[in-house]
Amino acid sequence: MNVNSAHFHLLLGDGDWGACTSVGAKPAALAKKWKSLQPDDTIPIFDAKSLQLTLQPLEEPIPATPGEPLFTAADRRDAVADRNGNLYVIADDRLGLTIRSAGSGVVTSFWPPAPRRRRRETRAFADAAPVETAPRILAGLTITSDDFLIVGAGGSLLRFDLVGGGPPDRAQLPDGIVAAALAPAGDGGLWLLDATSPRLFRLDANLCIEARRVPGEAAIFAPDGIDPAPGFTAEPVTIDTSVIPAPAGLVALSDGAVILLDAPVKTAAGLFILDPGASAIRSLIRLDIVAFCFAATEPKGMPALLLADTDGNQAWRVQLVQRNGRWEASPQSDTLPLRRFGGRALVPIQGNVHYDSGATDPIWVQVIAIPHRRYALSAGFVTPVHDSGVPQCVWDRIWIDGCIPPGATVRVEARAADDSRTFATQATTGWIAQPALVLSPSGSELTGKRAIAAVATDPRNGKGSWGLLLQGITGRYTQLRITLIGDGRITPRLRALRIWYPRFSYVQRFLPGVYREEPVSASFLERFLANFEGLNTMIEDRIATAEALFDPRIAPVEMLDWLASWYEVALDPAWDERRRRLFIAHAAAFFGWRGTIRGLQLALKLALDETITAADFTLDGPDCTCPGAIRIVEAYRNRPRSRRFPKATDIPAPGIRSLDGDWLPEEGAAGLWARWPEGPAPAGRFPLFPLAGKEAIWTALVQQQLGFVPSVGQAERARWQAFQASIGIAAPEPDLPAATSDVWERYAALPTHDRQAWQDFLRARYRTIDLLNAAHDTLWSDFTLVPLPDHLPATATGARDWLMFEGQEMPIDRAAHRFSVLLPRTRVDTDPDTEATQIALARRIVGLEKPAHTVFDVRFYWAMNRVGEARLGLDSAIGQGSRAPELVPAAVLGRAYAGATFIGGPAIPPTGRSRIAC
Structure with missing residues (x-):
């Protein structure tokens, strides 16, 4: 509705256009006509790719070349490409496999391996020659989702490990089953089409046919008084394919559907489908061509099938569209020429279908559609009856979004009545030809439309919004008859149609009645002022919105x-458009989180994570522990834990303690010396610094008994000796003093962070210096003179205070206000330049958003399931393990390690670097 309270009826999408009716002897809904479209039908069609109504594209068949043989399904040789683009093909004699390298394009033998030369025997006796067996004919070829190449070899399957290499494994199929065609299924399984009977089987990742439990014979033995347990047997799950007269191959879609080709020798081909979860095959479409092989691609989630005709000159495209949860097929009229097609196979290679060009030493060429097409000359249709709800309504104007190129025309006729039954009884009368459509230079009349919905105006190509003012259309109901006209090579394209009503009349609203007395003059003035009304309404709409x-x-x-x-x-x-809109909508919440861990995570997620949603900006938003999340780890959470000593009240009464038990502070220095592991133990005070020549023994002892290695007393001891040397004392005291002196007061006047923390710890614990001296057996006059201990305190209370300070307080103090930003790394082939850019961007973001007093570092971490480094279910997920594609990249010069990469891969790597060609 616009500012003048005018409304419009809209035609948009295949549902609305399909509700229109064809013109001619047998009118019917366009949607019904599209299901059984004939080349001679003069109706428009709906292009599912561009979502536009166009003239019907006509096929341009390429005639068969005289003298060339026709291909049949028996000429087909299965071929499949791995994720790196290497192509595996069954040899012409069906006894081996060849491989075409994605790097060099060289074709070599893949299997069986070439026989090794045997050294000439000089002995009188030699090993008997092995018994020769009949060669196995290969049929069926596919690659599973976990990179296993599966080949059908008679009544067995060969499985090649494309990641680990080595000879193939052989899996024997049940008696009577021979592979005719294979296709990958989910979870590493595959589909198998039987060559001996009309059956289709699904195999799991272990190449075992899926089976269901059915009742069988009861157990023979059972305990006395207990009936034998009922028995069960495994029965293979079989899909009946008898509805397909001549099955010639199958392909699998990403959603689990399986497409099968029916390829009779001389009659039209057909396609059948096994829907996901279904147990029966249904017919998908019957074509007008004779085909013998096909392939499937899914560009941008739109599955399409390419079929090669038997003369080898052309391929045909069939588009798949899902409606109401079921796949439907529609043939396309694309012109796809095949030059010197060898008849082996159509095979998708990295998203594009290729074919073998040449009878011997073929070159695999991509199938490319030629751009020019042929269209029907004209097509007409009638829109549904539109109701305004107002008797004697004056219908205002029509707007059409689309493209009417030079040389094409869209002719519009309209009629109106106050009784809709008039249209049914008078189908050919009442039509009024309307003026020609005019391209609007200012675009659509609808305001506030996003760029994705607005049609850009291109006068040169006739693209934009076309409009006309309806003439003489008055009545509650209206209907349009539209005719699309082209020259055979171009077509109008209609995306949307809007019919506005009622007309906002300047004559009736603003002019006196005298201007409406003369019908001819009033009609002219009405139409003349309506042009200005249309322009003014667009401006007023922009103001109102x-x-x-x-x-x-x-x-x-x-x-x-x-x-x-x-x-x-x-x-x-x-940033993309979605991320920009998301940030602006939640900017206030984002700035409210600034300086916090949630704020840092939001800032990093905005810049680096594509999965950010509005829920991340809420107060109770998700605390993501999913694999691959950006982590912020505060350093104090990773501090080392010291040993926990029991409270003094929990210690048993004095007595003889075993040296096998843990040391307690009440044992003092004597208890530590008694546990000295090697040689005679020194006597006296226990040093909190390594003894000369016995550093390893001292470190092992304190680590075992204290749970950490003391360091602050050693640093205080070194500073004290350096201070004495700096003031000219020739023989400095090595140990820290136990009483106040002039030299010590001068040294204590130079505070350090660790000593200040120790003094604050004691001041908070004892309040007065007398209580401290009584507990530690010291004679200090002030807290500011107390040094960091370089020997174990003499009293148990003093030892416990020191253990709590250096074992617990100092690790927290060293880790305070420090954090690490961990960015997930999920692949081993990430470009170093890209990682460097991400690290630099993360450092810049964190530097702007963090609290000013904090220190941080940014680094990558492996967002994978690594033993000892990940929490299952929180930080990682178990996937394919070492077979995961992201762990086995293609070899790139300067970044690859021998034995850890594939040699080969895409011819043009994403980073623009050279790849090793095999």
Whole structure:
């Protein structure tokens, strides 16, 4: 509805256009006609790719070349490509496999391996020659989701490990089953089409046919008084394919559906489908061509099938569309020539279908559609009856979004009545020809539309919004008859159609009645002023919908930077539109989290994570522990744990303690010396620094008995000796003093962070210096003179204070205000330049968002299941293990390790670097 309270009826999408009716002797809904479209039907069709109504594309068959043989399904040789683009093909004699390298394009033998030369025997006796067996004919070839190449060899299957290498494993099939064609299934399994009977089987990752339990014979033996347990047997799950007269191959879609080709020798081919979870095959479509092989691709989630005809000159495309949960097929009229097709196979290689060109030493060439097409000359249709709900309604105007190129025309006729039954009884009368459509230079009349919905105006190619003012259309109901006209090579394209009503009349609203007395003059004035009304209404609509500019969900893309400027923020040019709108909509919440861990995670996720959603900005938003999440780890959480000593009240009464037990502070230095592991133990105070020549013994002892290695007393001892030397004392005292002196007061006047922390710890614990001296058996006059101990304190209370300070307080103090930002790394072939860019961006973001007093570092971590480094279910998920594709990349010069990569891969790597060609 616009500012003048006018409404419109809309035709958009295949549902609306399909509800229109064809014109001619037998009118019917376009949707019904599309299901059984004939080349001679003069109706428009709906292009599922561009979502537009066009003239019907006509096929351009390439005639068969005289003298060339026709191919049959028996000529087909299965071929399949791995994820790196290497192509495996069954040899022409069906006794071996060849491989074409993705790097060099060289074709070599893959299997069986070439026989090794045997050294000439000089002995009188030699090993008997092995018994020769009949060679196995190969039929059926596929690669599973976990990179196993499976080949059908008679009544068995050969499984090649494309990751680990080595000879193939052989799996024997049940008696009577011979593979005719294979296709991959989910979870590493595959589909098998039987060559001996009309059956289809599904095999699991271990190449075992899936079976179901059925009742069988009861157990023979059972305990007395207990009936024998019922027996069960395994029965293979079989899909009956008897509805397919001549099965010639199968392909699997990503959703689990299986497509089978019916390829009779001289009659039209057909396609059948086994829907996901179904147990019966249904017919998908019967074609007008004779085909013998096919392949499937899924570009942008739109599955398509390419079929090669028997003369080898052309391929045909069949588009698959899912409606109401079921796949439907529609033939396309694309022109796909095949030059010197060898008749072996059509095979998808990295998303594009290729074919073998040449009888011997074939070159695998991509199937490419030629751009020019042929269309029907004209097609007409009638829209559904539109109801305004107002008797004697004056219908205003029509707007059509689409493209009417030069040389094409869209002719519009309309009629109206107050009784809809008039249209049914008078189908050919009442039509009024309307003026020609005019391209609007200012675009659509609808305001506030996003860029994805608006049609850009291109006068040169006739693209944009076309409009006309309806003439003489008055009545409650209206109907349009539209005719598309082309020249055979071009077609109009209609995306949407809008019929506006009622007309906002300037004559009736603003002019006196005298201007309406003369019918002819009033009609002219009405139409003349309607042109200005249309322009003014568009301007008024923009004014009325100005609030849309302030809503980040619907504001035009060009306004997002302006909205962000309200927060004094410049949006990152690398952000996509969704991320920009998400940030602006939740900017207030984002700045409220600034300086916190959640705020840092939000900032990093905005810049580096594509999975960010509105839920991340809420107060109770998800605390993501999913694999691959950005982590912020505070250093104090990773501090080492010291040994926990029992409380003094929990210690048993004095007595003889075994040296096999843990040391307690009440044992003092004597208890530590008694546990000295080697040689005679020194006597006296126990040093909190390594003894000269016995550093390893001392370190092992304190680590075992204290749970950590003391260091602060050693540093205090070294500073004290250096201070004495700096003031000219010739023979400095090695140990820290136990009483106050002038030299010590001068040294204590130079505080350090660790000594200050120790003194604050004691001051908070004892409050007065007298209580401290009584507990530690010391004679200090002030807390500021107390040094860090370099020997174990003499009293048990003093030892416990020191253990709590250096074992617990100091690790927390050293880790305070420090954190690490961990970015997930899930692949081993990530470009180093890309990682360096991500690290630099993360450092810049964290530097801007962190609290000023904190220190941080940024690094990558392996977001994978690594023993000892990941929490199952929180940080990682178990996938394919060492067979995961992201762990076995293609070899790249300067970044690959021998034995850890594949030699080969895409001819043009994403990073632009050279790859090793095999």
